Amino acid sequence: MTSVSAGARQQDDASSSARRRRGTGSYDERRDRLADSALVTLGSLGYARTSLREIAANSEFTHGVIHYYFRDKTELITYCVRYYKATCVKRYDGVIRDSTTAEELVQAFADKLVETISTEAPMHRLWYDLRTQSMFDEALREDVLFIDATLETMIWRVLERYAALTGRPVRLPSSTAYAMLDGVFERALLRHVCGDARALQDLHATVLGALPLLLADA
Amino acid sequence: MTSVSAGARQQDDASSSARRRRGTGSYDERRDRLADSALVTLGSLGYARTSLREIAANSEFTHGVIHYYFRDKTELITYCVRYYKATCVKRYDGVIRDSTTAEELVQAFADKLVETISTEAPMHRLWYDLRTQSMFDEALREDVLFIDATLETMIWRVLERYAALTGRPVRLPSSTAYAMLDGVFERALLRHVCGDARALQDLHATVLGALPLLLADA
DNA sequence: GCACGGTCCTGACAGTCGTCAAGACCGTCC
DNA sequence: GGACGGTCTTGACGACTGTCAGGACCGTGC
Missing domain, CATH: 1.10.357 (Tetracycline Repressor; domain 2)
Incomplete structure (x- = not known):
């Protein structure tokens, strides 16, 4: 089981102040907010019908940002799954x-x-x-x-x-x-x-x- | 529950000799053989990942024929489901x-x-x-x-x-x-x-x- | 004030999808 | 033998997908 917080790009220090310039919250917090939006969309459309653009549309981000926070779709999904587990x-x-x-x-x-x-x-x-x-x-x-x-x-x-x-x-x-x-x-x-x-x-x-x-x- | 054998195009008499000129078996039999191939492909790839082209590739037909025997993908799937039920x-x-x-x-x-x-x-x-x-x-x-x-x-x-x-x-x-x-x-x-x-x-x-x-x- | 770099957006790429039109094929019937 | 019509193939269409390059934005540090 790889680390949940392994980002798409190298991330030396998630809580460094340099990471807080755009958006609100830390790098990890914005990942989680993306996961929140993704889970809502996934729960509404199902895994197969959910596209990255749809997830982005239901979030505060645009579709390109997803690949800034997650390597690919699979990493986003598995992150969401583990993220969800903690709540249930x-x-x-x-x-x-x-x-x-x-x-x-x-x-x-x-x-x-x-x-x-x-x-x-x-x-x-x-x-x-x-x-x-x-x-x-x-x-x-x-x-x-x-x-x-x-x-x-x-x-x-x-x-x-x-x-x-x-x-x-x-x-x-x-x-x-x-x-x-x-x-x-x-x-x-x-x-x-x-x-x-x-x-x-x-x-x-x-x-x-x-x-x-x-x-x-x- | 609509009729299982309602074809994509109008079909006056499935067992008429005029329907047997190409391929082997009757219209309905070829529908069933398409369903057989579709079920194998669906069982191997899953519903979401199975495309009509893939189903056709694993059958004796080409991808265009599917729309001759089934109105659209949904009709093919539901036909397959009912077809499968009979076997189990x-x-x-x-x-x-x-x-x-x-x-x-x-x-x-x-x-x-x-x-x-x-x-x-x-x-x-x-x-x-x-x-x-x-x-x-x-x-x-x-x-x-x-x-x-x-x-x-x-x-x-x-x-x-x-x-x-x-x-x-x-x-x-x-x-x-x-x-x-x-x-x-x-x-x-x-x-x-x-x-x-x-x-x-x-x-x-x-x-x-x-x-x-x-x-x-x- | 200026350069740096993290963050984000836009637009495009190649691939795949379902669908369908156009016509080729060919057994049957007049 | 020629027309008919059911069957099948081919190739294309527009829509959609994941991915990514390029650059815009902007807070920070010098």
């Missing part, structure tokens, strides 16, 4: 921290899953898009597998807390539990994006019903 | 038919899942590609949702047979069970495509372990 890894930490009973945790977890689809559906379909593209494009695999592993441990932390609160151990390995819940989540997202009004409430009910099955019998 | 819907019928005990069925089902990844991985990643693209492109949604529903009932038939053989009912609704198994399958496919040598044996073991959890206690 801690999504359920609050659920784990604030729940004091098993029922509370299950409810909060289901609530959070629903909320994250209703407020960030474009970002999530982008993630599934990139994960699927990684099956065709080797350049994406390293990042995708890393993020997938991160999500798996995130889910596992929820389940471990759930197991601790019930006193019953999880009876599935981490990878299986994650794959199952991810399948449920992906399907709910698809239905939601397709305009199915009941997708979210069904997701909520499904999670309430399915989580207990992941634990061993009392 | 009956995939587990043999498993259901030939299994006489629950253990036999679980084994045969797991075997089939592994086999279908090892022999048809490109086709499956294409399916996931198209399903994800349907979250961005409304033109694909109708076909994707239809196929997804078909796959769900296919899985449900397996589970119903499993329930009958054990005498224990499935304790999850059809949609949840399908989403969970699909998540497991998708993850195994991703790992397999990424070169993980243990992806398939893990899938096998996972299915053996997970299927009993879908049934109510004895």
Whole structure:
């Protein structure tokens, strides 16, 4: 995994005052703002349909600047992916921290899953898009597998807390539990994006019903 | 759902002898052979990277012919999707038919899942590609949702047979069970495509372990 | 005030894409 | 044998893509 902040051109000191003459913020901050714009565009159009000109048009820059901050399109995309990961890894930490009973945790977890689809559906379909593209494009695999592993441990932390609160151990390995819940989540997202009004409430009910099955019998 | 055999140009009688002068087979058969070539190319490159010229290059035709048999690229793709569906819907019928005990069925089902990844991985990643693209492109949604529903009932038939053989009912609704198994399958496919040598044996073991959890206690 | 250099814009390049018009090919029928 | 018409090829069109060279802009340091 190469450094995230490896720029397109040589960059001796990102925080040097000489770098702040145009635009606002540091070199890295403007990279991140470009990544922000790119993620919005990617989430709206999908990976394949998003061009660098479109990303630039939805940002404060012009299309030529992208190659000043990123070597090529692939570097921009992978930077965006890693940048995005940082925002979603801690999504359920609050659920784990604030729940004091098993029922509370299950409810909060289901609530959070629903909320994250209703407020960030474009970002999530982008993630599934990139994960699927990684099956065709080797350049994406390293990042995708890393993020997938991160999500798996995130889910596992929820389940471990759930197991601790019930006193019953999880009876599935981490990878299986994650794959199952991810399948449920992906399907709910698809239905939601397709305009199915009941997708979210069904997701909520499904999670309430399915989580207990992941634990061993009392 | 519009008719699958609605051609790009008016087509009064597909089986008329006048249509057989060039090439071999009927108009519809040549459409299907074009779809065959397109599916191979799509499975190899992915939806976004597959151009009509590339499809034609991997077929017996030239790129201009595609617009003789299909109105535009979208019609070709959706035709391919429906054409493909017919080949995968009956995939587990043999498993259901030939299994006489629950253990036999679980084994045969797991075997089939592994086999279908090892022999048809490109086709499956294409399916996931198209399903994800349907979250961005409304033109694909109708076909994707239809196929997804078909796959769900296919899985449900397996589970119903499993329930009958054990005498224990499935304790999850059809949609949840399908989403969970699909998540497991998708993850195994991703790992397999990424070169993980243990992806398939893990899938096998996972299915053996997970299927009993879908049934109510004895 | 002037040169330097980081930042950004403009315009162009070659390549690829979907699409389609024009016509060649050729089996069939009068 | 000649006309017909379904089938297929060729070549082109405009639009779009990622990339990059050239130079404009402008804050900083001398």
